[in-house]
Amino acid sequence: MSIISREKKPKGGGQSPQFKMRIDPALKEQLDAVAAEEGVSLASWLKELAREALRQKGVTPKG
Known part of the structure; x- marks a missing residue:
């Protein structure tokens, strides 16, 4: 995978919606x-x- 740049804050000052999911702790590590x-x-x-x-x-x- 190529180098990823840090995400910029969304325009308009609002926050992006959150997405929650459960994953195995070993996979998260x-x-x-x-x-x-x-x-x-x-x-x-x-x-x-x-x-x-x-x-x-x-x-x-998009986005």
């Missing part, structure tokens, strides 16, 4: 480690992963 290696938060890393998956399916990500 792995995800945290990969995100840290790339110098970004886990949330930013997961958002970029989701955008990449959309692009692979021919969908242009």
Whole structure:
């Protein structure tokens, strides 16, 4: 995966909606480690992963 830049705050000063999910603690530990290696938060890393998956399916990500 390429280098991911830190997410900018949403325009308009509002907060983005939250998305909560449950994952195995061992999986979260792995995800945290990969995100840290790339110098970004886990949330930013997961958002970029989701955008990449959309692009692979021919969908242009919004936001």
